[in-house]
Amino acid sequence: MAEDDHSFKYDESDEKGPGHWGDLKPAWQTCKTGKFQSPIDLKTNNGVAVAEADSRVSLEGLKRSYKEAPAVMMNRGHDIVVQWEGDAGGIVVNGTHYKLVQCHWHSPSEHTINGQRLKMELHMVHNSSEGQLAVVAVLYEFGHPDKFLSKVFNLIELLLYMNKNENEKGIELGNVNPWTVQLGSRKYFRYMGSLTVPPCTEGVVWTIVDKIRTVSREQSRALALSVHHGFENNSRPTQQIDGRSVQLYRPQCMMMSCCVSGGGGGNGVGSGKSDKGGGDCGGGGEGRAVGLRGVVVATAVDDKEEDGGSDGGGNGDLEMEKQ
Numbered sequence: 106m107a108e109d110d111h112s113f114k115y116d117e118s119d120e121k122g123p124g125h126w127g128d129l130k131p132a133w134q135t136c137k138t139g140k141f142q143s144p145i146d147l148k149t150n151n152g153v154a155v156a157e158a159d160s161r162v163s164l165e166g167l168k169r170s171y172k173e174a175p176a177v178m179m180n181r182g183h184d185i186v187v188q189w190e191g192d193a194g195g196i197v198v199n200g201t202h203y204k205l206v207q208c209h210w211h212s213p214s215e216h217t218i219n220g221q222r223l224k225m226e227l228h229m230v231h232n233s234s235e236g237q238l239a240v241v242a243v244l245y246e247f248g249h250p251d252k253f254l255s256k257v258f259n260l261i262e263l264l265l266y267m268n269k270n271e272n273e274k275g276i277e278l279g280n281v282n283p284w285t286v287q288l289g290s291r292k293y294f295r296y297m298g299s300l301t302v303p304p305c306t307e308g309v310v311w312t313i314v315d316k317i318r319t320v321s322r323e324q325s326r327a328l329a330l331s332v333h334h335g336f337e338n339n340s341r342p343t344q345q346i347d348g349r350s351v352q353l354y355r356p357q358c359m360m361m362s363c364c365v366s367g368g369g370g371g372n373g374v375g376s377g378k379s380d381k382g383g384g385d386c387g388g389g390g391e392g393r394a395v396g397l398r399g400v401v402v403a404t405a406v407d408d409k410e411e412d413g414g415s416d417g418g419g420n421g422d423l424e425m426e427k428q
């Protein structure tokens with residue numbers, strides 16, 4: 106999303122560092138003057154959100170409808186990106202359909218949790234027919250390898266040895282299934298922000314999954330080695346929230362099937378069926394939930410008209426990991 110890989114830096118002491126992005130080009134002014142910038146710090150402790158939750162806006166479950174499509178992987182210098190060339194489906198936010206365009210990684214994470222940076226953050230970038238952007242972010246700590254990165258792992262190193270021409274074409278990955286990116290929870294934080302690289306365009310709908318997943322050190326290192334020198338750390342510092350509301354969507358567990366996998370404060374009692382993919386309520390599956398139990402910034406009920414109230418069953422499959 107950056108115009109030129111080396112026209113900005115992440116090193117705060119560099120004259121092209123994050124504090125100066127807004128001065129580097131007129132078109133990048135928003136990086137300095139914007140009031141809705143990303144990333145931000147997400148607070149989950151003490152049951153108090155940094156920003157007041159806006160109860161007038163009711164959130165609904167993230168509706169994903171991905172499908173596999175041809176993709177290429179490229180080194181943009183400041184990050185590694187997997188870009189879909191065919192129709193890879195997308196998400197629906199507030200009635201607007203956003204098409205999946207690409208995903209890329211930041212190390213360490215850009216969004217922080219209670220001031221803490223995690224090891225890595227994945228951004229799935231979507232855009233609407235009106236050109237609006239919606240990004241779904243997943244945070245990672247070190248642990249088991251990440252499934253999606255594992256699929257492209259051997260090719261990441263190849264990027265290192267490609268010349269500029271080859272790199273512009275990228276490496277053909279064949280069909281890539283976006284469902285391979287595992288969220289592991291239906292809970293998420295939502296706020297309005299910006300691109301985290303120049304030109305820092307605002308109006309981006311952010312969805313940060315409330316579950317920390319894992320990436321292996323080896324995978325993380327491969328990403329850092331592949332980007333251009335100086336971009337091993339490619340995370341923008343957190344920005345002022347400035348009175349924005351940050352909401353936490355948490356599905357209401359009306360039906361047992363929603364909670365049996367152990368999430369959302371449920372004990373996982375009852376079901377004889379062990380379904381690893383059913384960690385929809387948050388606590389199940391791999392990884393750990395970010396939010397503390399019982400801490401709700403804003404509880405939202407799915408819009409029954411649109412969702413048919415099937416949060417606990419039927420449509421829940423949308424969110425189920427397809428592996």
Ligand SMILES: [Zn+2]
Pocket residue numbers: 209211228301
């Ligand atoms: Zn990003």
